Amino acid sequence: MTGLIPGAPRAGVGGPATDRAVCVLAPNPSPMTLDGTNTWIVSEPGSGLAVVIDPGPLDEGHLRAVVRTAEERGQRIALTLLTHGHADHAEGAARFAELTGSAVRALDPAQRLGGEGLRHGDTITTGGLDLRVVGTPGHTSDSLCFHLPADGAVLTGDTVLGRGTTMVAHPDGRLGDYLDSLRRLRDLASEHGVTRVLPGHGPVLGDALGAVEYYMAHRANRLAQVETAVEAGYRTPAAVVAHVYADVDRALWPAAELSVRAQLDYLDEHGLI
Ligand SMILES: [Zn+2]
Numbered sequence: 001m002t003g004l005i006p007g008a009p010r011a012g013v014g015g016p017a018t019d020r021a022v023c024v025l026a027p028n029p030s031p032m033t034l035d036g037t038n039t040w041i042v043s044e045p046g047s048g049l050a051v052v053i054d055p056g057p058l059d060e061g062h063l064r065a066v067v068r069t070a071e072e073r074g075q076r077i078a079l080t081l082l083t084h085g086h087a088d089h090a091e092g093a094a095r096f097a098e099l100t101g102s103a104v105r106a107l108d109p110a111q112r113l114g115g116e117g118l119r120h121g122d123t124i125t126t127g128g129l130d131l132r133v134v135g136t137p138g139h140t141s142d143s144l145c146f147h148l149p150a151d152g153a154v155l156t157g158d159t160v161l162g163r164g165t166t167m168v169a170h171p172d173g174r175l176g177d178y179l180d181s182l183r184r185l186r187d188l189a190s191e192h193g194v195t196r197v198l199p200g201h202g203p204v205l206g207d208a209l210g211a212v213e214y215y216m217a218h219r220a221n222r223l224a225q226v227e228t229a230v231e232a233g234y235r236t237p238a239a240v241v242a243h244v245y246a247d248v249d250r251a252l253w254p255a256a257e258l259s260v261r262a263q264l265d266y267l268d269e270h271g272l273i
Contacts, residue, residue, distance in 0.1 A: 013035045013036075013038070013162070013202065013203050014038075017196070017204045018151035018153050018196060019045060019150075019151055020042050020043060020044065020148060020151050020153075021042045021148065021153065021155070021198055022042075022069065023039070023040055023041075024038075024040075024041065024062070024066045025037075025038060025039075026038075026039060026056035026057055026062045027061070028057050028059070031252055032255060033088050033201050034162065035202060036201070037054060037057065037088045037089060038054070038162075038198070038199060038201060038202075039054055039055055039056045039062070040052065040053040040054065040198060041069060041073075041075070041077075042129060042131065042146075042148060042155075043070075043073070043127060043129055044128035044150075047128050047129065048075055048076060049075060049076060049077075049078040049129075050070050050073070050075040050076070050077050050078065050126075051077070051078065051079045051080070051081060051126050052066060052070075052080045052096070052100075052102070053080075053081045053082075053083065053146060053155050054082060054200060055080060055090070055092040055093050055095075056088065056089060056091075057091050058091045059092060060095070063092050063095055063096050064099070066096070076100075077102050078102055078127065079103060079105065079115070079124070079126050080093060080096060080097060080100070080102045080103065080115075081105050081131075081146065082105070082106035082107075082108075082111050082144075083157025083158065083159075084107075084139065084142050085106065085110070085111045085140065086158065089157065089158070089200060090106070090111055097113045103115030105117065105118050105124075106118060106142065107135075107142040107143075107144055108142040118133050118144060119133060119135065120133060120134060120144075121135075129150075130148075130149060131146045131147065131148055132146070132147040132149065133145075134146065134147050134184060135181075135184075136159045136185065137177040137178070137180075138173055138178025138180070138181045138182075139159050139166055139167065139168060139173050139178065140158075140169050140172050141172050141173065141177070143158065143181070144157065145159055145185065147188060147192070147194065148198075149192070149193075151196065152193050152194055152196060153194060153198055153208075154189075154194050154197060154198070154208060155200075156185070156197055156199050156200065157200040158200045158201070159178075159181060159185070160197050160199055160205075160211055160212065161199045161201050162199040162201060162202020162203040162204065162205055163201075163202040165215060165219075167255040167258055167259045168258065168262035168263075169258050170258040170259070170261040170262035171261070171262075171265075173258070174262060174265070175223075175262040175263055175265065175266040176266055178219070178262075179216070182219070185208070185212045186209065186212045188208075189209035189212055194208045195209075197211050222263065223263055223267070226240055226244055226263045226267065227272055227273060229243045229244050230264070230273045237257050237260045237261050238257060240260045244260070245260075
């Protein structure tokens, strides 16, 4: 039998990642979601209470696998958090709240269920576990990361992925915000001892500072390419994508076009084109 079992670890993805974080992989792989969505169960060692970050898509088998994984660890899910409202992270949240009785907290009021909002600087304490909310708009306007200080880790949703780079989901996502958010994550890595990235898709990264610096360099590089393409006469977002993203899988071009629109806005706002 070659079928993938929901929640079963695949090479480099899924399973325990740090002392406090365990990944259950959702069965929704695609060019955009890589191996699938990483649903994270986070808890203090020895505690009977756990926090889930991003229940993932509305897939009953996956949601039940998350509950079962927590139960096998002797835990009840006390709280659900969302890194942002995209369906591959949040669509299953309402059903997951039914299954677990947990409140759902998010930045976007439309994504919350029986729980308060979340803001940059908030600390969430559950069963002795501390998570700090890091505001990281850019991929979307409601994107958050969660700093897990005890493990020197940050859960990044779609702001930093385990492979490749992410998109700026124009018009909700904005490049200027995204660059500010990368600087915020760089400070977290360089000044607050964060070494590990637990992403929303793809494998765990062991060099958080290196990953964020790579993202910053990549964004600067793409921005320069887009600026050059416009100067060379490529005027429409689609024409810029075909020129600048020629090296990228065509399945990702629609997403790349959103990023290009965000980059064109940014260049325009800064008087660069
Ligand atoms: Zn997303």
